[in-house]
Amino acid sequence: MSSQPHDDNRYLPLERMPQHVGIIMDGNGRWARARGLPRSAGHRAGTENLRRVLQAAVELGIPVLTVYAFSTENWGRPEGEVRALLSLLNRVIDREVADLNKEGVQVRHIGRLDRLPAKLRQKILDAVELTKRNTRLILNVAFDYGGRAEILEAIQRIISDGVPAEDIDEPLVSSYLYTAGLPDPDLIIRTSGEMRVSNFLIWQGAYAEFYVTPSLWPDFDKDEFYKALEHYNQRDRRFGLVPR
Numbered sequence: 001m002s003s004q005p006h007d008d009n010r011y012l013p014l015e016r017m018p019q020h021v022g023i024i025m026d027g028n029g030r031w032a033r034a035r036g037l038p039r040s041a042g043h044r045a046g047t048e049n050l051r052r053v054l055q056a057a058v059e060l061g062i063p064v065l066t067v068y069a070f071s072t073e074n075w076g077r078p079e080g081e082v083r084a085l086l087s088l089l090n091r092v093i094d095r096e097v098a099d100l101n102k103e104g105v106q107v108r109h110i111g112r113l114d115r116l117p118a119k120l121r122q123k124i125l126d127a128v129e130l131t132k133r134n135t136r137l138i139l140n141v142a143f144d145y146g147g148r149a150e151i152l153e154a155i156q157r158i159i160s161d162g163v164p165a166e167d168i169d170e171p172l173v174s175s176y177l178y179t180a181g182l183p184d185p186d187l188i189i190r191t192s193g194e195m196r197v198s199n200f201l202i203w204q205g206a207y208a209e210f211y212v213t214p215s216l217w218p219d220f221d222k223d224e225f226y227k228a229l230e231h232y233n234q235r236d237r238r239f240g241l242v243p244r
Contacts, residue, residue: 011060011226014233018186020064021057022201022208025050027192027216040084045218047092054105056222057137060229064138064182066110068200072146075115089143090120097127104136110178111145140179147202150178179204187232189225191217209235 025046032042050067057065070085100107107127116124124143154176158168174180184204190196193214197205211228213220 011222014229016233017061017229018209018232019062019183020066020185020187021062022066022068022185022188022205023053024068024188024190024198024200025217025220026190026194026198028218030192031216031218039081040088042218043081043085043088047088049218049220050092051096052221053225054100054137054139056225058103058105059222060225062137064140064185066140066142066179066185066201068142068145068198070111070143070145071199072112072144072149073199075144086117086120090123093120093123093127097130100139101131101134104134105131106134106136106138107131108138108140110140110142110150112149113144115144138182140182142200145178145200147197147199151203173203177203184208187211187228189213189228191215191220 028042028046029039030042031045032039035041053067054065069089074085075082097107107130109124109128113121113124151173154173157176158172163172174184179201184206185201185208188197188201188205188208188210190210190212193212195212197210201208209232211231213224213228215224
């Protein structure tokens, strides 16, 4: 990432900028298949693209970005693909965390850690600790994450803490989620044209605006990101109310 914003008149300031953007990064496998490459090559290309999208988020002024990297259901993929994804995360942490820290990115993990290999788990914890005071951009990496599992875990912890039923409300539940203390996503982007939320931020995204692009994740660039933000600016956000 470069600390110098690009001077580009294509990306004019927008009236309303989302404070939190979630991205369902989909299409790595199809990107690889279209090029006659193994799925692992698509995942590598997708990882390379994440660096570019992070740069774009910083330049466009997005304070919080959450990316869906590996779901609780992804453990059911072929064993070789799962191993490749875990290995890729290992390499990304080794290669990128120092630069992310230098650029002021705060890395957070959302999801389960207990099912990850011990060395990878420690690398994630070390990355979170190293970057915890950074404020330029908060990057939530959803790895071994599922929205339903997150809500179940929150309920279990609320019960374990002995909270009386009459004291349970939406702010309390939110405070038990992985994203506690952060604004709910204003905008959720899904690449590859699929019309599914895929168990991503299903509590937090209740009133998020959705934007679906046919662009496959390795091809999703700053132009596509800006287009999503333009669409967000055209939405009339009513949060279940009627227009005045």
